[in-house]
Amino acid sequence: MMKSFTDYLWLNTKQRQEFINITPQVEEAVVKSGIKEGLCLVNAMHITSSVFINDDESGLHRDFSKWLEGLAPYDRDKYQHNLTGEDNADAHLKRTIMGREVVVAITKGKLDFGPWEQIFYGEFDGQRKKRVLVKIIGE
Numbered sequence: 001m002m003k004s005f006t007d008y009l010w011l012n013t014k015q016r017q018e019f020i021n022i023t024p025q026v027e028e029a030v031v032k033s034g035i036k037e038g039l040c041l042v043n044a045m046h047i048t049s050s051v052f053i054n055d056d057e058s059g060l061h062r063d064f065s066k067w068l069e070g071l072a073p074y075d076r077d078k079y080q081h082n083l084t085g086e087d088n089a090d091a092h093l094k095r096t097i098m099g100r101e102v103v104v105a106i107t108k109g110k111l112d113f114g115p116w117e118q119i120f121y122g123e124f125d126g127q128r129k130k131r132v133l134v135k136i137i138g139e
């Protein structure tokens, strides 16, 4: 009999741009779900933030920031989207490159990661409350 479990993580970053390791919260949701074999979807519910999987290494995170700033620098005047009165066009672009969601297999009740894989929330227009959806299906 297939089960399903839904959880929402709330985040409010201090910086405009920040990467947060949310693996412990997702692991907690997997335990709460009671699901031993299945799939775990984790997605940002906002179009200026991301969920992605990579290494928990601070140098790499600074590399991501620098790379993203090169691709889509924060600039009030550079983008058509900002003509609407917003200033977050860069955040929409960064979100698209870093991705909306990840899916991780659950095996024997645990997230079945490859070596060094961790789940991150990527914030690109923060300092306000945002949500991440965790949806787990399986048995």
Ligand code: ZN
Pocket: 081, 086, 088, 089, 092
């Ligand atoms: Zn916008």
